[in-house]
Amino acid sequence: MVTITGIPDGWPTDEAAARAAQDALRGRVVVDETGPPPGAGTVTGIDVAYDDERDVVAAAAVVLDADTLDVVEETTAVGRVAFPYVPGLLAFREIPAVLGALRELTADPGLVVCDGYGLAHPRRFGLASHLGVLTGLPTMGVAKNPFAFAHDTPGRERGSAAPLLDGADEVGRALRTRTGVKPVYVSVGHRVSLDNACAHALALTPRYRVPETTRRADRLCRDALAAVSDGVLGLTARPLPGT
DNA sequence: GCGACAG
DNA sequence: ATCTTGTCGC
Structure with missing residues (x-):
C-alpha cells in the first residue's frame, strides 16, 4: 500500500513565514545531550525524492541495526510538494513528507540521520535540527x-x-569518511554531541562515502516516487496502444 | 549591488 | 534534487 501524507496545518507558505518559524523554534534545540553511542540500538536514515512536474514528493525512512547495519524496517510516504527549494529553508520542503514516513514506523528510530545540515545553518536551525525539535528524536x-x-x-x-567555524563556534565538521575521497559535512541536529555525531558517521561508512542510512533511504524514496509516477496516484499517461 | 547557495 | 552516456578504474 501507499501512505499519503498531507501538509501540517499552518505550514509556512512563503519565505518570510518560514524564517519566522525558524526563529521561533530554534531555541528548543537541545545541545547538552551526548546521544546514543554508535553501534547500540538503531539508527534511521531519511530522504526525499521529487517530481516537481507532477508536484509529487516521496519520502523514505529506513531503520538499521546500529551494530550490523542490517535493515530493521522501511517505510515510505508520498504527498504534494510543500515548499519550493530555497537555500536555508530546505526543511520546509522536506519535513512534511518525512514526518509521514516516520509516522509509519513501528520500530524505535533511535538516532535519525538526515541529508543536509543541523546547526551549521545561517540561522542555526537546519533541516536536522528542525526535524529533531518537531519529533523530539535525536537527530x-x-x-x-x-x-x-x-x-x-x-x-x-x-x-x-576540519571544523566548520562560525566565528569561534564549531558548528559542524568536514569529515573524511573514506581515505582519499572528498569529505562529508556533519553537524548536530538535536540531542546529540558533535563528537558522537561524527563517530556515528564513521560507523555508518564502512564501505562508501555516504552513510549506509542515507544510501538506503535514497534508494527507497526514489523507488517509491517511481511507483507513484507509474500510476498509483493516477498521474501518468496510459501505456501506448499496441505496445 | 553581485555571487554563492544543504536538497 | 533532477536532467543524462559513456567511461575510467578496482
Missing part, C-alpha cells in the same frame, strides 16, 4: 556539499576532520 545532519561555513581541507585519511 544529526550529514550533507554531501558545503553550505554556509568555510573550512580547511581535512587530512586525507578516513577519520580526519
